[in-house]
Amino acid sequence: MQIESTPLNSGALANKGIPALEFHNVSVAYGDALVLTDIDFTIPVSAFVAVLGPNGAGKSTLLRTALGLVPRCSGWIKIFGSDLKDVRTQIAYVPQRESVSWDFPARALDVVLMGMFHEVCWFSSMGPQRRNRALEALDRMGMADMANRPLQQLSGGQQQRVFLARALVQEPKLLFLDEPLAGIDVETEAIIIKTLKELCNNGATALVVHHDLSTVESYFDHVLMVNVRLMCPAGPTSKVFSAETIKATYGPRLSLLEEARLAARPIIHGET
Amino acid sequence: MIAETLPFFFFPSSFLSLSVLPTSHVALVILGASTIGALLGAAGSIMLLRREALLGDSLAHCTLVGVVCAFLLTGRKDFDVLFLGALISSALGLIIIKAIQSIPLIKPDAALAVVLAGFFGLGLIGLRTVQVSALGNKAGLDSFIFGKAALMTSSDVSASLVIAIIIFIVIFITRRSLAALCFDSQGLVSLSSPIRWAQVIVALILLSAVSVALPATGIILTCSLLIIPGCIAKFVTRSFNYYVICASCMGALSGAAGTLLSFYFENVSTGASITLAATFFLLLILSLRKCRSFFRPTPRLLTVTQERS
Numbered sequence: 001m002q003i004e005s006t007p008l009n010s011g012a013l014a015n016k017g018i019p020a021l022e023f024h025n026v027s028v029a030y031g032d033a034l035v036l037t038d039i040d041f042t043i044p045v046s047a048f049v050a051v052l053g054p055n056g057a058g059k060s061t062l063l064r065t066a067l068g069l070v071p072r073c074s075g076w077i078k079i080f081g082s083d084l085k086d087v088r089t090q091i092a093y094v095p096q097r098e099s100v101s102w103d104f105p106a107r108a109l110d111v112v113l114m115g116m117f118h119e120v121c122w123f124s125s126m127g128p129q130r131r132n133r134a135l136e137a138l139d140r141m142g143m144a145d146m147a148n149r150p151l152q153q154l155s156g157g158q159q160q161r162v163f164l165a166r167a168l169v170q171e172p173k174l175l176f177l178d179e180p181l182a183g184i185d186v187e188t189e190a191i192i193i194k195t196l197k198e199l200c201n202n203g204a205t206a207l208v209v210h211h212d213l214s215t216v217e218s219y220f221d222h223v224l225m226v227n228v229r230l231m232c233p234a235g236p237t238s239k240v241f242s243a244e245t246i247k248a249t250y251g252p253r254l255s256l257l258e259e260a261r262l263a264a265r266p267i268i269h270g271e272t
Numbered sequence: 273m274i275a276e277t278l279p280f281f282f283f284p285s286s287f288l289s290l291s292v293l294p295t296s297h298v299a300l301v302i303l304g305a306s307t308i309g310a311l312l313g314a315a316g317s318i319m320l321l322r323r324e325a326l327l328g329d330s331l332a333h334c335t336l337v338g339v340v341c342a343f344l345l346t347g348r349k350d351f352d353v354l355f356l357g358a359l360i361s362s363a364l365g366l367i368i369i370k371a372i373q374s375i376p377l378i379k380p381d382a383a384l385a386v387v388l389a390g391f392f393g394l395g396l397i398g399l400r401t402v403q404v405s406a407l408g409n410k411a412g413l414d415s416f417i418f419g420k421a422a423l424m425t426s427s428d429v430s431a432s433l434v435i436a437i438i439i440f441i442v443i444f445i446t447r448r449s450l451a452a453l454c455f456d457s458q459g460l461v462s463l464s465s466p467i468r469w470a471q472v473i474v475a476l477i478l479l480s481a482v483s484v485a486l487p488a489t490g491i492i493l494t495c496s497l498l499i500i501p502g503c504i505a506k507f508v509t510r511s512f513n514y515y516v517i518c519a520s521c522m523g524a525l526s527g528a529a530g531t532l533l534s535f536y537f538e539n540v541s542t543g544a545s546i547t548l549a550a551t552f553f554l555l556l557i558l559s560l561r562k563c564r565s566f567f568r569p570t571p572r573l574l575t576v577t578q579e580r581s
Contacts, residue, residue, distance in 0.1 A: 031376055069458050089462045104321060104455045105506060105515040111455070117448045118462045150510045163459075170462060 018081040020045045020174055020205035021066060026075035028058070028065050035061045039075070041224060041234035043207065048200040050210040050219065050237075053226035054250050059209045060096070062226055063176045066207075067093055079174060089118065092172035094163050096179050102151050108162045109134055109147040115169040130169075137165040142191050157188035164192060168199075175199065175206040182211065193219055216241055225249040298535055304429035305421050305527035305546060308485045309497055311436045313523025314443060315481035316498030317505055317516050318474055321454035326381070327369070328478055328498035330388040334365030335486045336395030339416055340402060349413065351428045351487060358483035365391050366475060421489050421542035422534060428488055435484050439477055443516065446473050451512040493543035497523055500550040507557050526550035 019042040028036040035058040043049055051059050064070040066077055068084050079087050092115070112134040113126050120126060138147050141161040146154065154162065160180055167175060175196070181189050196206050200221075207224070210216065216223060216237065223241045224234040227249045233240050312328075319328050338361025342353045365387050372383035402413055415423075443450065449470035452460050457467055485494045505519035530546025537545075 064458075067458075067461055068464070088464065091461045093459055093461045095456065095459045100456045100459070101321070101323065103506075104512070105509050106451070106455065106512055107510060110451075110511060114448075114452050114455070114460060114463075117452060117460070118466070120448070122445045122448070166459075 018045070019043055019078075020047065020080060021207070022078040022081075023066075024076050024078075026065060026077060027073045028061055028070055029073055030061075036065065036072075036226075039226075043205060043222065043224070043234065045080075045205055046200055046203050047205050047222040048197060048220050049205070049207045049222040049224055049234075050216050051207055051224045051226060052210060052213070052216065052249065057226045057249075059226050060178050063093070063178055063207065063209065067091070067176060087174075089170075090173040092167035092170045092175050094160075094167050094175070094177040094180055097156065097159055097163065097182070102154070102159060104151055106151055107148050108138065108143060108151065108154065108158075108165075111151065111162050112137055112165045112169055115166040133169055134165070137168040138162070140168060140195060141165045157184040160184055161188060161191065164195065168195070172199075173204055175204060177206065177208045179209045179211065181208075213246065298531075300426055300429055301422055301424050301535075301542070302528050302531045304424040304432055304488060305531045305542065306524035307429070307432045307436045307527070308421075308489055309501070309523035309525070309527030309546070309550075310520040311432070311439060311481045311523070312485050312494060312497040313501030313505075314440065314516050314520040315478045316523075317502035317519030318443075318450060318454060319478060320499065320502035320506070321512075321515075322474070325499050325502070326384050327366075328482060329495040330369065330384045330391075331362040331365055331478065331482050332486060332491045332494040332498070333388045333395070334362045334391040335483060336416055336491060337361050337391050337398055338364075339486065340395055340398035340413070343413060344398065344402060344405075351425075351431050354487040355431070355483050358486045359479060361391065362479050362482055366479065415490060416486060417491055421493070421531065421546065424488050432484050432488070435480060439480060440520075442473060442477065446470055447513060447516075450474065450516075454512070489546070490543045493547055496547040496550060497526065500547075500554050501526065504550075504554050504557050507561060522550070522553060526553060 021043040023039045023041050026036060026039045027034065039062065051062065053059050061070055065072050066079070066084075077084065079091065084091075109131070113130065115137075116126065116130050116133070119130070135144060135147055138144050138161075141164055143158060143161050143165060146158060146162075151159070151162075164177075164180065167177075177196075180192055184192075196208070197219075200206055208220070210220070220237055222235065223237050225240065225245055225248075233245050233249075316325070316328055319325055335358035338357035338359070339354050340357075341361070342357025343349060346353050369383050369387045372378055372386060373380045399413065399416075446466075446469070449463065449466040450473070452463055453467050453470040453474065457471075460467065482494055482498075485497070489497070501519040501522035502515075504522045505515045509515040509518050526549040527546055530549040531542055533549060534540045534542040534545040
C-alpha cells in the first residue's frame, strides 16, 4: 500500500532493472587498518538479504558505509540508482540494540514517533494521525499494550520490537538492520522475520546482519557474505549459500559448523 | 557599555533593568541565581543524556583562563568582557577536547581530564599574575573559583535573562532533533542533517550557559548545577520535553532557595548554599522514592516479572 504513494516506485524500478543497492569498489579504513577492500555487489529490489560473516569482518561497517555514517576511501554507492542524500527519507536503519542508552526518559510510543520527526514542523505537535500510525506499527510488532511503558522497563526483545516499529512508521523502501535477532526469544524472532518478509513481499528491500547459519535458508532469499580478505559473494541464497562460500568466508575453523549445517541440525549459533 | 560591544545581543538589557527587574537587591540576586540555575539545569540535563556530564565540568574549568585574560587585556570586570573571555576559552577547550578524543588510544574521559587540568592550571597562573600586578580594580577576580552570586548587578542579571531566553527558544525549536540526538544519534537516517545541526547547537548551548553562569556563580557551582538538576529530573519524568523542563525548574528552584539561605545565614557563601540546596533536593527525591517502594514493594515486583515473561 505504501508503494504507490512515493515517487520512487519499487515495482517500476524492478522492471527497469535498477538495483536497490549497489556497491562499486568500496573500501573503508579505520585509521591504518583496512576494514573493507574493494567491495563490489548489487542487491535487487525487494530482496530479503542476510549479511553474513565472521566477527570483525566488517558487516556493521558495510551497513554504516551505505548510510554515510562511515567515510569510504574509494568507490561509489548507489541506492535506487541515486545518491544517498536524495533517498534519505526512503531508508530506515535499525542499529544494534546496545548502541543506544535505554535509560532515556521516554515511552515506547515516543521512540516510534521519532521515526516521523522529519515530517513535522518545529512548532506543530505530532498530531493524532501520526500517533495512530505509531500505535499501528507497535501493534504490528505485538507491542500495542506496551505503548505507554517507559523504556527502562522494556526487555531486550521488546526494545528490539520498538526499534523495528520505529523503522516501520518511516515506510522505508530500503531497510538496514544490524543484528536484530541477537539475544532475543523465539517469539520475537518470529514476529520480526514475519514483518520483514511482509515488507519485502510488498516491494521493500531489507539487509539484515545475521549470525545464525542454520536459519539462513529458511529466512532469507538472498545472502551477502562479507570477509576482509575476499570479494563479497552476493546473490540468491540457493546459489551463493554453499559449503565452499561458507568455508571461504568463515575460514577452515568453521568447517565443524558447516558440517553441522549440512547435517541439518538446527542447533548452531553463528558466534564463534 | 554592554550595548556598545554586543548591540544585537544586549539591546533589551537597558530596557529590562528599567522596567522589569526588581529594585531590592535580594530579589535581584534571587532572579539572577534562578535564571542561571534554569539555564545550567537545561544544558546539563541534555549533556547528562548524552553521557557527557563531565564535559560541562571541564568547560567550566576552561573558562577561568579566558576570564583572567579578558581582565588582563581590558582591565575591566564587566559582564560582557568576562562573558566573551569565558566563551572564547571554553570554546577553545571544547575544540581541543574533541581533537584529543579523535586520537585513538586516548579515552574520552582522559581527554576531558587533560584539558580540564591544563586550562585550570593556566587560569591559576593567570590569576596569580593579576594579583601581583599593578592593575587596579582587581579585587574579587579570584571569586571565579567559588562564585560571587551575591554581588550580581542588575546589568549582569538582565544580560543573563536575555541569553537564557534566547537559549530556551533555541531548545524549544530544536527539541525533536535534540531528543533524537540524545537517544540515538545515528539510527534516524532521514533526520541526519538536523541531528548534525543539533550536535553543534548542544555545544553552543553548553558553552554559552557555562560562560553566562561563570562570572556570577563560579566554577564549582557551575559544575554542580549542570549535573544535579538533570539527575533529579531523571527520577521524576518519563518524557524528554518534561525532563528538560523539570531539570531547569529544579535548577531555578535550587538557585532561589540557595540565595535565600545565604541571605538568611549571613556567613554562608551563595555558591555553596545553592549547591547544597540542589543536593538537598536530590536527596529528598531519592528518599521519597525509597519511601514509596517501601510502602508497596510486592505488587511492583510482580508486575515486572509477569510482563517480562
